[in-house]
Amino acid sequence: MSADAHAAHDALAEHHDxxxxxxxxxxxxxxxxxxxxxxxxxxLIMGDVFRDARTAAIVVLVFAVxxxxxxxxxxxxxxxxxxGGWTMLAMIFTVVLVVITLSGSxxxxxxxxxxxxPMSVHDMNKLP
Amino acid sequence: MSTHTTITPGDADTPMFYLAEEHHPENGTLLGFWIYLMSxxxxxxVLFAMYGVLGxxxxxxxxxxxxxxxxxxxxxxxxxxxxxxxxxxxxxxxxKGRQGPTLVWLVITGLFGLAFVGLELTEFxxxxxxxxxxxxxxxLSSFFTLVATHGLxxxxxxxxxxxLMVQVVQKGLIPExxxxxxxxxxxxxxxxxxxIGVFTFVYLMGSLR
Numbered sequence: 001m002s003a004d005a006h007a008a009h010d011a012l013a014e015h016h017d018x019x020x021x022x023x024x025x026x027x028x029x030x031x032x033x034x035x036x037x038x039x040x041x042x043x044l045i046m047g048d049v050f051r052d053a054r055t056a057a058i059v060v061l062v063f064a065v066x067x068x069x070x071x072x073x074x075x076x077x078x079x080x081x082x083x084g085g086w087t088m089l090a091m092i093f094t095v096v097l098v099v100i101t102l103s104g105s106x107x108x109x110x111x112x113x114x115x116x117x118p119m120s121v122h123d124m125n126k127l128p
Numbered sequence: 129m130s131t132h133t134t135i136t137p138g139d140a141d142t143p144m145f146y147l148a149e150e151h152h153p154e155n156g157t158l159l160g161f162w163i164y165l166m167s168x169x170x171x172x173x174v175l176f177a178m179y180g181v182l183g184x185x186x187x188x189x190x191x192x193x194x195x196x197x198x199x200x201x202x203x204x205x206x207x208x209x210x211x212x213x214x215x216x217x218x219x220x221x222x223x224k225g226r227q228g229p230t231l232v233w234l235v236i237t238g239l240f241g242l243a244f245v246g247l248e249l250t251e252f253x254x255x256x257x258x259x260x261x262x263x264x265x266x267x268l269s270s271f272f273t274l275v276a277t278h279g280l281x282x283x284x285x286x287x288x289x290x291x292l293m294v295q296v297v298q299k300g301l302i303p304e305x306x307x308x309x310x311x312x313x314x315x316x317x318x319x320x321x322x323x324i325g326v327f328t329f330v331y332l333m334g335s336l337r
Contacts, residue, residue: 021223027216034209038327042202045332053336064328068321075212075317083159090159094166098173105177 022077030074037067161311165318168281172322175277176329179270183334187265192334195260197251201331204247205323208282211240212320219313227301230309234293237316241286248279271330278326281319288312 041060043049050056072078072091080088183192218233252272255261262272292312296305 022216022219024217024220027213027220031209031213031216034212038202038205038209038324041328041332042198042205045335046198046202056336057333060328060332064324067324071212071317071321071324075216075320076314083162086159087162090163090166094169097170101170101173102177102180106180109181 022074026074026077030070033070033074034067037063037070157307158310158314161314165314168318169322172274172277172325175270175274176325179274179330182266182270183330185266187267189265189268190258190260191267192271192330193337195255195258196331196335197254198331198335200247200251201327204244204251205327207240207244207247208320208323211237211244212317214240215313215316219309222301222306222309225301227296230301231293231296234289234296238286238289238293241282241289245279245283245286248275252276274330275326278319278322281322285312285316285319288315 041063044056044059050059078087078091082088214233214237218230218237221229221233255268260268262269289312292305292308295308299305
């Protein structure tokens with residue numbers, strides 16, 4: 001019984017001993033994708049490619065999100081199977097919290113800013 | 129693992145206990161470290177939110193477009209990206225059990241990390257020289273808080289890296305050291321991910337008029 005448990009235990013440990021490992025091919029793919037995904041946004045901003053700042057900001061943000069995914073997959077070896085899916089679950093939970101924190105802060109603070117616009121004397125006199 | 133010694137052979141109940149307790153022998157540390165990284169991610173999320181709220185409050189002081197030198201930032205980004213790939217090479221050598229090449233790649237990683245921190249400190253010194261101190265405006269306060277927190281993480285990562293190199297030299301690539309190197313690997317790549325957010329959100333978008 002004990003020996004069986006040992007064997008099963010070792011097989012299990014052998015099978016997934018923590019994070020999944022990378023390969024040379026994986027690291028190089030990730031690196032070259034990252035170089036491209038970094039160089040393009042720098043070129044877009046430094047070369048003033050977009051006349052509209054809002055368009056430029058959105059495009060640059062999209063590149064950042066794609067690059068974060070590239071890093072997650074090729075450098076941090078994220079997948080749905082490592083640690084029985086718990087790393088993925090922890091990350092999804094964190095992403096939800098991050099999205100709530102960021103969008104909530106911007107939403108609330110933007111409205112506060114809008115309400116705190118400089119008032120004229122006329123407005124002030126109407127205050128209760 | 130110490131569990132091998134705790135089992136008394138012949139006892140029918142112990143193996144059950146053993147299976148329940150040690151289901152994932154190596155996994156605990158790495159999963160725990162991942163959860164730490166996620167909590168660190170929340171710290172950075174809050175700092176990003178703060179910068180997003182205050183980043184345009186210049187108090188009639190200099191703006192990002194006036195201050196940021198994107199060439200320096202691009203070199204800095206390259207340093208961190210190079211250090212990420214060299215750490216990856218160190219991990220590949222570690223898996224093959226080759227101590228010498230592992231250490232060489234770790235040294236190169238550390239040098240790229242030092243170059244990053246050095247360039248960032250030079251940039252800060254330049255900003256201070258121009259009067260763009262954290263006290264100047266809400267934008268600069270939040271900028272220094274966010275970027276310096278990341279820089280501090282990289283600095284501590286370098287200290288950790290040196291510590292691990294000493295341990296590998298002393299004890300070799302034993303399982304404990306491999307586990308530690310894997311934790312630092314996650315930490316290092318995680319900092320590179322945070323830097324993507326910094327150079328995009330702070331530097332590139334801050335340089336837009």
